[in-house]
Amino acid sequence: MSRRAVLFGYHNVGVRCLQVLLARGVEIALVVTHEDNPDENIWFGSVREVAAEHGIPTITPADPNASELFAAVRDAHPDFIFSAYYRHMLPVEILALAPRGAFNMHGSLLPKYRGRVPVNWAVLNGETETGATLHEMTAKPDAGLLVGQTSVPILPDDTAGQVFEKVTVAAEQTLWRVLPELLAGTAPRLPNERALGSYYGGRKPEDGRIDWRLPAQQVYNLVRAVAPPYPGAFTELGGERFVIARARLAPVGSPNLQPGLQVEDNALLGVCGDGRAIVIHELRHDGHAIDPAAFARLIHSSRHT
Structure with a gap:
């Protein structure tokens, strides 16, 4: 045939x-x-x-x-x-x-x-x-x-x-x-x-915006779903946009920390609404990876300008 x-x-x-x-x-x-x-x-x-x-x-x-x-x-x-x-x-x-x-x-x-x-x-x-x-x-x-x-x-x-x-x-x-x-x-x-x-339906880059009020598992699923080579999950702080390229769920909760992106014990954390956090292993700003110290300096500078 x-x-x-x-x-x-x-x-x-x-x-x-x-x-x-x-x-x-x-x-x-x-x-x-x-x-x-x-x-x-x-x-x-x-x-x-x-x-x-x-x-x-x-x-x-x-x-x-x-x-x-x-x-x-x-x-x-x-x-x-x-x-x-x-x-x-x-x-x-x-x-x-x-x-x-x-x-x-x-x-x-x-x-x-x-x-x-x-x-x-x-x-x-x-x-x-x-x-x-x-x-x-x-x-x-x-x-x-x-x-x-x-x-x-x-x-x-x-x-x-x-x-x-x-x-x-x-x-x-x-x-x-x-x-x-x-x-x-x-x-x-x-x-x-x-x-x-x-x-x-389809997804747009804006759909990668993180709502830190959500439980950590939902935030982590978003990070995994749009991680590079896709546009990436992002958050904005001090007028700056940060993209989370790689992360893992933290093994224990962080109930004393406020939801959002922050540095704790020289580690980048994304604290979520249920008190759990994701540990961020690669954070990008303007297309480049930045470490916890650089992130802290950038946020400190933006809050004083």
């Missing part, structure tokens, strides 16, 4: 899924990806570069509804369409161009965490498990029947970046495992019971 495909892909998951498709002998007629945003921290691999290494035609349309994109996919004559961390919903008219199906790789265990940035949300909410799911694409996001999924653990101190690395491997394993059946036309279709799941 014919195994010609168009891949919509971006980020590390897009890179690995492209490589799996090629390794399984799928003919990639066209790759659709994004132009990198110069204002974004590009810490991940390039789908465009991998496609170029294999001589695969690549386009980067800004609008998924553009007639030019529809024409390019139509003219590629795909049997399948795959999407792997492509950032736009694909119109049903494009999905219909693949007679053997259109499938998306999503970074959660659907039906949980449908929508945007699922790894970050899972860490923020204190989940202990997530994964990757391959599913049919429909008009609604992450709503189609499930073809396969692989779970990974979220350890108590894992950052979203570390979890994303695991999810990338889970995506690769899932596609590698189910692709032979998919190509043979025998892959399963399992229910995607949306009523039992959840949907989350």
